[in-house]
Amino acid sequence: MSNLVQFLVNGLTLGSVYALVALGYSMVYGILKLLNFAHGDVYMIGAYIGFGVLTAMGGAQNPAISIWLVLVVMFVVAMVGCAGLGVAIERFAYRPLRNAPRIAPLISALGVSFFLEYSAQLLFGASHRQYDAFSFGGGALFFKGINWGPLHVPLLRIIIIVSAFALMIALMLLVNRTRIGKAMRATSYDREAASMMGIDVDRVITITFIIGSALAGAAGVMFALRADASPLMGFNAGLKGFTAAVIGGIGSIPGAMLGGLLLGLFEALTQGYLSGRWSDLFVFAILIVMMIVRPTGLLGKADIKKV
Amino acid sequence: MSTEPGIGRDEWVARSEERRQRGGFFGPGADLFMRLPWWLRWGTFVLVIALIPVLSSSGYVQRVAFDTLLYMLLALGLNVVVGWGGLLDLGYVAFYGFGAYLYAWLDSAQFDIHLPTLLAIPTVVAATAILGLLVGLPSRRLSGDYLAIVTLFFLQAFLTIMINGNSIFGVNLTNGANGIAGVDPISFFGHRLPVAHLGVFNIWYLYVALAFFVVVLVALRFVNDSRTGRAWRALREDPLAAELMSMPVNRLKLMAFMFGAATAGLTGALFVSLNAGVFPESFALPLLITIYAMVILGGAGSQAGVVLGAILVNVMLEVLRSPQHSRWVFYAAVLAALLGIVRPWKWLAVVLAGTVAFGFAVREVAHAIHPAWTAGATQGTDSVGRLIGHWVAVPTTLGSGKVIAYVALIAAILALTQLKGVKRMLWMIPTLYLGAFVWENVLAQKPEVTRFVLLGALLVGVMTTRPQGILGSARVEIV
Numbered sequence: 204m205s206n207l208v209q210f211l212v213n214g215l216t217l218g219s220v221y222a223l224v225a226l227g228y229s230m231v232y233g234i235l236k237l238l239n240f241a242h243g244d245v246y247m248i249g250a251y252i253g254f255g256v257l258t259a260m261g262g263a264q265n266p267a268i269s270i271w272l273v274l275v276v277m278f279v280v281a282m283v284g285c286a287g288l289g290v291a292i293e294r295f296a297y298r299p300l301r302n303a304p305r306i307a308p309l310i311s312a313l314g315v316s317f318f319l320e321y322s323a324q325l326l327f328g329a330s331h332r333q334y335d336a337f338s339f340g341g342g343a344l345f346f347k348g349i350n351w352g353p354l355h356v357p358l359l360r361i362i363i364i365v366s367a368f369a370l371m372i373a374l375m376l377l378v379n380r381t382r383i384g385k386a387m388r389a390t391s392y393d394r395e396a397a398s399m400m401g402i403d404v405d406r407v408i409t410i411t412f413i414i415g416s417a418l419a420g421a422a423g424v425m426f427a428l429r430a431d432a433s434p435l436m437g438f439n440a441g442l443k444g445f446t447a448a449v450i451g452g453i454g455s456i457p458g459a460m461l462g463g464l465l466l467g468l469f470e471a472l473t474q475g476y477l478s479g480r481w482s483d484l485f486v487f488a489i490l491i492v493m494m495i496v497r498p499t500g501l502l503g504k505a506d507i508k509k510v
Numbered sequence: 511m512s513t514e515p516g517i518g519r520d521e522w523v524a525r526s527e528e529r530r531q532r533g534g535f536f537g538p539g540a541d542l543f544m545r546l547p548w549w550l551r552w553g554t555f556v557l558v559i560a561l562i563p564v565l566s567s568s569g570y571v572q573r574v575a576f577d578t579l580l581y582m583l584l585a586l587g588l589n590v591v592v593g594w595g596g597l598l599d600l601g602y603v604a605f606y607g608f609g610a611y612l613y614a615w616l617d618s619a620q621f622d623i624h625l626p627t628l629l630a631i632p633t634v635v636a637a638t639a640i641l642g643l644l645v646g647l648p649s650r651r652l653s654g655d656y657l658a659i660v661t662l663f664f665l666q667a668f669l670t671i672m673i674n675g676n677s678i679f680g681v682n683l684t685n686g687a688n689g690i691a692g693v694d695p696i697s698f699f700g701h702r703l704p705v706a707h708l709g710v711f712n713i714w715y716l717y718v719a720l721a722f723f724v725v726v727l728v729a730l731r732f733v734n735d736s737r738t739g740r741a742w743r744a745l746r747e748d749p750l751a752a753e754l755m756s757m758p759v760n761r762l763k764l765m766a767f768m769f770g771a772a773t774a775g776l777t778g779a780l781f782v783s784l785n786a787g788v789f790p791e792s793f794a795l796p797l798l799i800t801i802y803a804m805v806i807l808g809g810a811g812s813q814a815g816v817v818l819g820a821i822l823v824n825v826m827l828e829v830l831r832s833p834q835h836s837r838w839v840f841y842a843a844v845l846a847a848l849l850g851i852v853r854p855w856k857w858l859a860v861v862l863a864g865t866v867a868f869g870f871a872v873r874e875v876a877h878a879i880h881p882a883w884t885a886g887a888t889q890g891t892d893s894v895g896r897l898i899g900h901w902v903a904v905p906t907t908l909g910s911g912k913v914i915a916y917v918a919l920i921a922a923i924l925a926l927t928q929l930k931g932v933k934r935m936l937w938m939i940p941t942l943y944l945g946a947f948v949w950e951n952v953l954a955q956k957p958e959v960t961r962f963v964l965l966g967a968l969l970v971g972v973m974t975t976r977p978q979g980i981l982g983s984a985r986v987e988i989v
Contacts, residue, residue, distance in 0.1 A: 295970075299974045306597075317965065321959050325952065325959045442662065484667050491660070
């Protein structure tokens with residue numbers, strides 16, 4: 204029983220990271236109908252930016268300022284840096300291809316993804332970089348936290364889950380309550396009509412990339428806190444994030460959150476009870492089943508086209 | 511590209527290439543060559559490859575020629591899916607890998623089966639085609655993005671299975687990461703073709719690969735000229751219109767997919783028969799990107815284009831292995847790009863002279879501030895390398911300056927694409943120097959990684975500037 208709860212907590216942590224990645228996929232897909240392959244690599248760059256900030260501030264062992272402040276700065280800088288990267292990618296790799304055949308921006312995205320992966324390998328080496336999260340405040344991230352009978356939920360997981368949910372709530376508010384959110388929804392509904400109504404579509408797309416990439420950057424730091432940063436981490440996260448977006452219904456923001464959490468739980472449970480080696484295959488099976496049974500996803504609407 | 515109007519091509523579209531004037535030094539020669547019938551043009555090409563052993567007795571050159579032939583085959587197969595069908599198949603390499611593994615299972619001590627080659631290869635081709643069908647089926651609508659991600663995931667799943675395949679329900683299928691070694695060489699009617707002859711590459715493998723290349727090339731060409739080929743093109747241009755013309759859209763897509771997969775499987779069998787072993791790492795993302803770069807650079811949709819792309823990319827990758835050669839290629843490529851971009855030519859002189867002067871100035875300033883900033887040595891020991899070492903500042907250690915210089919270079923190049931006129935020319939000078947600096951200090955240090963960085967950049971660059979590639983035909987749209 205306590206095993207099950209432990210797996211659920213693990214799944215929730217993993218799921219929050221997936222959900223943040225899935226949001227970026229889903230939002231970009233909703234607006235541009237483009238599968239942004241480079242999204243997973245933006246997440247990877249976020250993890251490295253976090254590492255760079257941590258090193259610049261003296262590392263986890265003897266930080267220049269309070270380690271909790273360093274953590275906040277890591278998140279902020281990674282989010283800002285990734286937002287800039289996302290905007291640059293959109294501006295230079297996707298915008299020139301906005302009216303090209305659909306396969307063209309996909310290939311361009313593939314190129315960007317590969318360029319980022321190998322640039323990271325060139326600059327930071329192929330080895331994995333540890334944040335050394337155990338040394339944060341003398342191991343506070345792992346030893347403190349909620350103790351509940353035999354169950355121990357480390358502070359790190361609480362931070363990840365809470366901050367991920369805070370970001371998602373902020374995103375929901377932004378999309379549903381603000382003017383720019385309305386413009387985003389309008390653009391995703393019908394780009395041409397939106398531009399005729401006076402919405403600056405280019406600006407909306409840029410903002411979408413800013414938000415999506417910032418979320419990916421935060422997710423990258425979260426993941427690297429738990430595990431490590433490596434040049435190829437984005438590939439796997441990209442696949443999982445996309446699967447999560449498909450499960451929830453691609454283009455739907457609540458769907459991406461739900462899909463991410465479900466996928467994280469599913470993966471943690473299969474890893475716990477079945478086999479860690481094959482967990483990628485189980486996720487792949489879920490994607491296939493989802494595409495056969497319900498291609499619109501759990502919360503997506505069927506795309507009815509009138510020509 | 512024929513200039514005859516046909517089904518789906520009216521006269522205006524058919525002659526669109528002709529209207530574009532062929533100029534330049536090679537223009538007349540190229541025109542003459544294009545007027546030959548297609549089989550004569552390809553015959554010349556095949557003859558040149560067949561003569562490689564005569565032209566060069568180096569085993570290395572022959573081996574590279576064999577590898578290039580395999581890449582050409584792979585590019586021809588991917589061209590069916592991407593160029594003709596307009597589908598993004600990111601699991602393509604998995605079919606190649608599956609073909610290789612299947613051949614290894616049918617012809618090695620792994621299960622102690624030793625089929626004759628003439629039986630094994632058709633089996634591999636058929637099985638890979640069926641696998642392609644199975645992978646394509648679930649993404650029923652097969653719209654571009656879903657297909658792309660399902661196939662990419664399929665590649666990942668394939669690698670997972672092959673790496674962990676040393677005990678599937680207790681059966682050792684693949685030997686895991688160690689791969690299957692000791693695969694039989696090709697044998698015809700009981701006559702075995704040894705992989706190496708007197709320690710060097712057996713030239714007969716080049717001819718076997720060439721024979722398969724010709725068969726695949728001609729077969730695919732006939733398919734493309736058939737009803738199916740025309741339907742593929744219609745599908746690629748406008749799936750909706752194609753469906754309204756009562757074309758079986760899904761079946762056509764699956765067919766394109768299967769043709770691609772079968773070609774990849776065949777190539778996999780050839781690959782494993784020469785290498786006598788197969789390992790899961792050979793079929794990962796870098797290979798996928800390499801083949802995509804070939805198809806996109808050469809021009810998706812044109813057989814001559816993708817073959818040219820395969821030659822260019824593979825030769826580039828081979829040259830980039832050594833620091834001296836790669837330096838030559840780098841500066842030559844930059845110079846060629848400048849020749850293409852900078853007009854009028856007096857500006858070229860200004861830019862080049864400016865860059866050289868700028869370089870010496872920066873190096874002197876850097877030297878005056880801190881001698882260690884110019885105390886390093888360039889890679890390689892040839893005279894050009896030493897000469898460049900007097901021009902480019904090479905610090906002994908760069909540390910995090912590596913990241914800053916790299917990011918600055920990318921930013922400078924991106925800014926360059928936005929500038930116009932004189933500003934652009936002037937901006938080129940620091941950009942070029944920064945490019946040389948990053949090349950000598952960062953890129954030349956790790957050639958194995960640099961190759962793939964360049965391939966990624968190549969894909970984006972080609973897509974955004976010339977999506978039809980070198981030899982592909984531009985889309986002529988009638989609105």
